[in-house]
Amino acid sequence: MSRAEKVFRIIDSISNFTGNVVSLIAIPMIFALIFEVFARYIFHRPTIWSYDITYMIYGTHYLLGAAYTLYVKGHIRIDLIYMKFPPRGRALVDVLGYLIIFFPVVIILIFGSYDLAKEAYEIKEVSQFSPWQPILWPFKGVICIGFVLLLVQGIAEFGRSLTTLFTGKQP
C-alpha cells in the first residue's frame, strides 16, 4: 500500500466514524418532536425549545453526514454515460470534477460558514424563530465542520481518482 493510500484510509475511517456517530442523533430528534406533541395536547404546555432543537439536529445530521455519504459513494450520479467509460475515463471525469467544481465550491463554503459562525459568535446572535432564543454560533460552526469533513473526504476521493488516471489501477 502506498503512503498516500494509507492517508486515504485514515480519512475513510474518520468519515466512517463521524457518520456512524452522527447517524444516531436522529433518535433524540424523534423524541424532541414527540415530546412537543404530547406537551401541547396532554399537558397543554407546548415547549419553547422543540422547534430550534429539531432543525439544529436535522441540520447537524446531514451536514456532518455528507462526508460519510461521499465515502460510501452515496451522492447520486446520473451514470448512464459514466458507466460506459473505461476506469481511466471515469477517473478523468472525477479529477476534473473535483478540481473545477468540488474544491472551489467546498472551500468557499468553508470560509463562508466560518465567517457566518464568527459573526454569530461576536454579536452573540440568537435564534429569532422562538421565544427560547438559543445562541446560533455553535450550529453555524457545525456547518463549517461539515464542509471541512466533506473537503477532507473529497481529497481522498480525488487522490484515488488521480492514481487511477495515471496508473490505470484502481486502489
Add this chain to the structure above:
Amino acid sequence: MIEALTNSDYFVLLMFPGVLLSIFLGFPVAFSLMGMSLIFGYVGFGDSVSYMLIRRVWDVANNYILAAVPLFVFMGSMLEASGIASRLYEAMIQWTGRLRGGMAIGTVIMCTIFAAATGIIGASEVVIGLLAIPPMLARKYNKGLICGTICAGGSLGTIIPPSVVIVVYGPAAGLSVGRLLMAAVFPGLLLSSLYIAYILIRCLLRPQDGPGLPAEEVGMPLKEKLALTATSLLPPLFLIFAVMGTILLGWAAPTEAAALGAFGATILTTLYGKMSWQTFKDACINTLRISAMIMLVLTGGTMYTGVFLGMGGGEVTERLLMALNLSPWTMVFLFLLVAFIAGFLLDWISVLLIFVPIFVPLVSKMGFDPIWFSILFLVVIQTSYLTPPMAPAIFYLKGIVPPEIKVTDMFTGVVPYIALQLIGISIIMLFPKIALWLPEVMIGFK
C-alpha cells in the same frame, strides 16, 4: 423571439446546459449544481457570490419542515425491517388470490398500504418484489405484468402521502407541505385504482397472463383469515393514522407527524420481535446516507435556482415563453412534457429542483391553482421512476429478479403503466377536485 434576448440573457440560459453537461458526464448531481452556481454566480455577482451561496446553505439547514425527510426515511427503513410486508402479503393473497390476476392485485393493494405508511420508495419496492415475484412466477403470471406491477406499485410511495418527494417539493415551490400532502391523497388512490382496473381487465381478456389460484390454496378458514388480516393490517393502519391522520386533523405539523411515524415503526418492529442493535444501526445509517444525499442535492438545487433567478433567468424564461405566444393550457402541457422527458434522463430530485422553482410561479401567474399543477407535476415525477434509461424502479427490480426475467420484460412491462400514469394525469386535469377537495374541507383553504 430572438430579439427578445440580450447577451446577458443568453449567458443566464447557458447555466442550464452547463449543469446538464456536468451531471451527464457523471459527476455527483449535488456538486454539479453547487459548482455551476459558483461559476455562473461569480461572473454575475463577483465576490458577493460566496455570501449568497452560504445563505442558501443556511436556509436549507434551518428549515424545520425538511427535518421530516430523515424522519420519513427512518420510518421506511424500520418498517422494512419489521417483516410486516410478508404477513400483509399473505393476508392480501388470501382475499384476492382466487381472482384472475389476483396476486398482482394483491401486490398493488399491498404497495398502496405500504406507500401510505412510508415516505420513500426503493427499499420498499425491494421488500415487496422479493415477496411477490416468486409466487407469481410459479403461477406462470406474464413476466411483463409482474415487472410492471412491481415497478409501478413500488413507485406509489412517491405520490401517496406521506412522501419525501412532497416534503422536498413544498419548499422548492413555495407551497405548504401539509396542503400538498392532503392534495395528494386521492390522486394517489386514483392511480392505484387504475392499476387494479388494468390488471382486472387484462387478465379477464387474457387469462393466461394471470391465472387465479385454485380454491385449496387460498382456503384458509375465515376466522384465521380475519385474524391474519387484523394482525397484519391494523399496525400499518395505525401508522397511517399516526402520520396522515394527525396531519389531516391538524393535530401535528408534518415534521411532528413524521416523528410519530418513525417512533411507531420502531415500536412495531420491536413488537414483531425483529428489533436488534444491528437492525437499529442499519436503519440509522441508511437514514443518514439517504438524507445527506437528498439534502445536499437540495442545497445545490437552491443555490442553482438562487443564482439563476438572481441573474434574471426567471424573467428571461418568462419572456421567451411569452414570445412563443402559447395559451395558458398549452403552457401547462409544455411544462409537464418537459418534466416527463427530463424524467427519462434525470433522477426525481434534479427534475424537481431544476424546474419547479421556475414553473410554479409562472403557472400561478397564469391563473391556475399551484396545488393542482403541483399534483400533476408530482405524478409526472412518479412516472420518471418508470421511464428508462434513468428509471430507479427498474434499477431496484434488476437487483432482485430471478434470471428467467429479462430486462426486456421489465421495459415492456412498464409501458402500460406509463400509459396509465398519463390517463391518471388527464383525469386529474379534467377533475381538479380530486386533488383540491381534501385540503379544502380539512383546513378550509381556498
